[in-house]
Amino acid sequence: MTTRTYTLGQVKAGPPCCEPEAHLRVRGLSVAYGGRPVLEDVSLDIYRGCITALIGPSGCGKTSFLCTLNRLHDLTPDANVHGEVAFDGQDILADSVNLLALRRRIGMIFQKPNPFPLSIRRNLELPLREHGVRGRQLLEEKIERALRDVNLWSEVGHRLDSSALALSGGQQQRLCIARALVLEPEILLMDEPCSALDPIASAAIEDLIARLQGRYTVVIVTHNLAQAKRLANYAAFFWMKEQVGQLIEFGQCRRLFESPAQALTAAYISGAKG
Numbered sequence: 001m002t003t004r005t006y007t008l009g010q011v012k013a014g015p016p017c018c019e020p021e022a023h024l025r026v027r028g029l030s031v032a033y034g035g036r037p038v039l040e041d042v043s044l045d046i047y048r049g050c051i052t053a054l055i056g057p058s059g060c061g062k063t064s065f066l067c068t069l070n071r072l073h074d075l076t077p078d079a080n081v082h083g084e085v086a087f088d089g090q091d092i093l094a095d096s097v098n099l100l101a102l103r104r105r106i107g108m109i110f111q112k113p114n115p116f117p118l119s120i121r122r123n124l125e126l127p128l129r130e131h132g133v134r135g136r137q138l139l140e141e142k143i144e145r146a147l148r149d150v151n152l153w154s155e156v157g158h159r160l161d162s163s164a165l166a167l168s169g170g171q172q173q174r175l176c177i178a179r180a181l182v183l184e185p186e187i188l189l190m191d192e193p194c195s196a197l198d199p200i201a202s203a204a205i206e207d208l209i210a211r212l213q214g215r216y217t218v219v220i221v222t223h224n225l226a227q228a229k230r231l232a233n234y235a236a237f238f239w240m241k242e243q244v245g246q247l248i249e250f251g252q253c254r255r256l257f258e259s260p261a262q263a264l265t266a267a268y269i270s271g272a273k274g
C-alpha cells in the first residue's frame with residue numbers, strides 16, 4: 001500500500017466555493033504582440049482559494065492571459081498589455097510594482113518542468129535566499145516542508161544534494177511546484193503543467209493540484225477538458241473571433257460544463273467545435 005506524506009489537506013476540488021471572494025479582479029484586459037492584438041477586453045474575477053481553469057483552442061490567448069497575472073509578459077519586449085489587474089486593491093500592471101515581490105506572491109509553473117541545473121536542495125534554497133531567508137535550520141525546515149507538500153520528500157529526502165536533472169519528468173515538475181510553494185505564495189499560475197508528462201506522473205500532479213485548493217488560489221491552463229472538469233471550481237472559456245482571443249464564458253465549472261450559457265461553449269465542450 002502506498003503511504004502518503006502530504007502535509008496539504010484532503011482533496012477538496014470540484015464544487016464551487018460558497019462565498020467567492022475576488023483575489024484578482026481583471027478588467028478590460030487586452031494583449032497585443034508587435035501591434036497585433038491576440039486577446040481583447042477580458043474581464044473576470046479569480047476567486048481566492050479556488051481553482052480556475054482556462055480552456056479553449058490553441059492560440060486563443062490563454063497563456064498570454066496567464067502571463068499578465070504576474071507580469072511575465074514584461075519579458076517579451078514587443079508585448080503590449082492594457083487594462084487592469086487588481087490584486088488586493090493594487091493594479092499590478094502599474095509601472096511602480098515591485099516585480100520580485102509580486103512574483104513571490106504569484107508563482108508560475110510551466111508546461112515543461114524547468115528545474116535549475118543544480119542539486120535538489122539548491123533549487124529550493126536559491127529562491128529562499130533571493131528573498132532574504134537566512135539560517136541553515138530555517139532553510140532546511142522550509143525545504144523539507146515544500147518537498148513534503150508535493151509528496152517528494154519520501155523519494156528525495158535522502159539525496160538532496162544530487163542533481164535535480166536526474167529526477168524523472170514528473171518528479172522535476174513536483175520539484176518546480178515545490179520551488180514555487182517554498183516562497184509561500186498566495187496564487188499559483190500553471191500553464192498546462194501535466195501536458196509534458198506520462199499518464200501516471202500527470203495523475204500525481206493533478207492529485208497535488210487538487211490538494212492545493214483552499215490553501216492557494218490556482219489558475220490553470222489546460223487542454224484536457226476532463227481534467228478541468230475534475231479539478232476546477234471555476235472555468236473560463238476563450239475562443240478566437242477574427243483571429244483575436246476573447247473570453248466567451250466564465251462561471252462555475254460544473255455549470256459551464258453541464259449547462260453552458262453560450263452555444264459556442266456547448267459546441268467546444270461537446271467536441272463539435274475546436
Ligand SMILES: Nc1ncnc2c1ncn2[C@@H]1O[C@H](COP(=O)(O)OP(=O)(O)OP(=O)(O)O)[C@@H](O)[C@H]1O
Nearest residue numbers: 033034038056057058059060061062063064065076
Ligand atoms: N511572444 C510572442 N510574440 C508574438 N506572438 C505571440 C507571442 N506569444 C504568443 N503569440 C501569439 O499570440 C496568440 C495567442 O497565443 P497564446 O500562447 O497566448 O495562446 P494559447 O491559447 O495559450 O495557445 P496554446 O493553447 O497553443 O498554448 C497566438 O497567435 C500566438 O502565436
